[in-house]
Amino acid sequence: MHIWLLTATGVLSFLLLADKSRFRELYPGLLFMVYFRFTGQYIFVEILHVWTYKKLSTPFSQIMNIPVFVDLFFYPAMGYLYIQYYPKTRPARLFYAITWATAFTINEQIAVRGGIIEQQAGWHPFLSFLFFMLMLILLIVQHRFYSRRRQT
Amino acid sequence: MSYILLFFLSWAVFYLFIDFERMPELYPSGLLSSTLGIWTDLIMIRFKLWDYNGAPLDALSIPLVLDFSIYPVVAMLYVQYFPHRKPILRKTVYILFWVLPAIFLEWIYLMRGEMQHHKWWSLWLSFISDWIIYAILIGAYMIVRNHLKQNQAR
Numbered sequence: 001m002h003i004w005l006l007t008a009t010g011v012l013s014f015l016l017l018a019d020k021s022r023f024r025e026l027y028p029g030l031l032f033m034v035y036f037r038f039t040g041q042y043i044f045v046e047i048l049h050v051w052t053y054k055k056l057s058t059p060f061s062q063i064m065n066i067p068v069f070v071d072l073f074f075y076p077a078m079g080y081l082y083i084q085y086y087p088k089t090r091p092a093r094l095f096y097a098i099t100w101a102t103a104f105t106i107n108e109q110i111a112v113r114g115g116i117i118e119q120q121a122g123w124h125p126f127l128s129f130l131f132f133m134l135m136l137i138l139l140i141v142q143h144r145f146y147s148r149r150r151q152t
Numbered sequence: 153m154s155y156i157l158l159f160f161l162s163w164a165v166f167y168l169f170i171d172f173e174r175m176p177e178l179y180p181s182g183l184l185s186s187t188l189g190i191w192t193d194l195i196m197i198r199f200k201l202w203d204y205n206g207a208p209l210d211a212l213s214i215p216l217v218l219d220f221s222i223y224p225v226v227a228m229l230y231v232q233y234f235p236h237r238k239p240i241l242r243k244t245v246y247i248l249f250w251v252l253p254a255i256f257l258e259w260i261y262l263m264r265g266e267m268q269h270h271k272w273w274s275l276w277l278s279f280i281s282d283w284i285i286y287a288i289l290i291g292a293y294m295i296v297r298n299h300l301k302q303n304q305a306r
Contacts, residue, residue, distance in 0.1 A: 024299030028180040035187040039219070042190055046197055047212050064194045142183075148176045 002114050003056065003067045006107070010074035018080050026080050028146045029139060033079035036135050037071035051119045067116075078104075082136060083143050101132040154266060155206045155217050162221040170225075171232055180296050181231040181289055182224030188285060189219040201273040206266040226250070230286065231293045251282045 044050040045066060056067055078100075087096050105128045111117045170178070193215035196202060204214040230250050235242050258278055261267035269275070 024295050027295055027299075028183060031180055031183050031187060035183055035190065038187060038190045038194060039216075042194055042216065046194070047216075064198065066194065142179075146176050146179060 002111055002116055003070055006067075006074040007069040010070075010077035013081060014073075014077040017084075018077070019084055022084065025147070026083055026143075029079045029083045029143055030076040032139055032142050033076040033135075034072060036138065037075050038066075040131070040135075041066045041071065049120060050123050051117050053116060054118055055116055079139050082139060086140065097133060097136050100136055101129050104132040105129045153206065153208070154261075154264070155204070155209055155214050159217050159221040162225040166225040166228070169229055169232075174232060177296055177300055178228040178231055181227045181293050184292050185223045185227030185285075185289060186219045188288070189215065189223040193219065200270050202267060202269050204261075204267050226254070227289050231289060234290055234293070236297075247283065247286045250286060251279065254282050255279050 045052060053066055056065070082100055085096075087093050105125055108117065108128050109125055112119060196215075197212075203211055205211055206214060209217060233246075235246055238246075255275060255278060258267065259275060262269065262275070
């Protein structure tokens with residue numbers, strides 16, 4: 001249920017809130033989120049076994065043993081919106097990043113409580129928060145890099 | 153060891169041949185290539201249509217090495233030199249020019265025992281997959297190219 005809810009949230013928020021006229025500009029951000037999520041899953045689930053997924057019911061989840069729909073629809077849509085609404089001032093940016101990373105961490109903890117994610121000993125919600133902060137920082141770094149030519 | 157060599161060789165080729173001025177435009181292709189790579193890696197853990205071995209790296213780390221080196225480098229160079237304004241035949245020959253070395257490299261790895269195909273997978277299917285991947289790469293690149301063109305026109 002949680003996975004389906006996130007998938008629907010991703011699709012609906014993209015359809016309703018995303019500025020589609022900026023798709024060509026923000027498309028690498030979508031791509032980056034898919035790449036970061038899949039790479040993270042590969043390293044943390046398959047190699048380091050830091051967390052594992054249980055009770056996955058969405059298609060492809062049985063094949064890849066990760067919530068594929070969440071990584072393909074929810075996080076990329078959120079990344080798109082994150083860049084779209086990125087504030088202009090530094091304090092606002094810091095507050096913005098912390099708010100998003102906190103929301104992602106809370107969402108993950110709901111999945112942990114719901115038994116969808118099983119985190120191994122040593123992993124802590126604060127580490128998840130740092131992981132999401134890193135993801136959001138890299139998302140903006142890559143966006144600036146991609147947009148560099150347009151600003152010159 | 154050959155995978156580590158391939159890693160460094162890929163980035164050396166990148167350094168020598170990439171047009172750094174065009175990097176922001178080429179980078180999404182590298183990202184897409186790595187994404188497709190990591191996606192197939194996640195699938196192959198379950199399906200085992202192919203796998204790798206090559207000390208000192210363990211079997212699960214080798215795909216990551218490829219995803220961080222040869223996949224993005226080849227994708228960016230492929231897109232950089234793509235003959236956009238040439239006839240379709242020239243474009244097809246160009247793609248073939250990139251597919252054949254990829255297949256040859258895979259064949260070498262198979263011969264050396266550092267890669268294995270399993271079940272129904274074969275070099276022919278790799279050949280077909282490469283065509284599809286190269287077509288996807290150029291299709292996705294058009295999104296970026298058109299965007300940059302529009303911005304330059306403003």
